[in-house]
Amino acid sequence: MNAFNTPFLLGFDELEEMLSRMTKSAEGFPPYNIEQTAEGKLRLTLAVAGYVESDLDMTLEDNQLIIRGHQTQDPSRRYLYRGIAGRNFIKSFVLADGMKIEGARLENGLLHIDLKRPEKQTRIQKITIQTDSRPVVLTTERKKK
Secondary structure, eight states: OTTOOOOSSOOOOOHHHHHHHHHHHHHOSSSSEEEEEEETTEEEEEOOOTOGGGGEEEEETEEEEEEEOOOOOOOOOOOOOSSSOOEEEEEEEEEOOTOEEEEEEEETTTTEEEEEEEEEEEEEEEEEOOOOBBBBEEEEEEEEE
């Protein structure tokens, strides 16, 4: 049974599609860590040894962080044994609404991406039930948690 096929989760079809794409493209390369560096701050670190800045591309498409790696092969090199992976990759991460990318840096074969979570806010919306003689009035209030 699909968890999104319930009458209690309305409008989550895009999330279901995104999760489906993510699980299909989930591979173990490159390995990564996610750590909490401070309250409300995260660091995503990918092990990209052998890649230089020009080999990497990072984009944010809606709420999806996509990191691509592409290494060109040097035809003049002749390997007797090749155990270091130099392959192309695409790694995707879905970010929560409001999540901000504060910066990214490549250091000692590690790509560090610093993220900041938004402050949690509660949205309260008063909904007036319409009758034939009374118009609908919607008011929205936001409170920080």
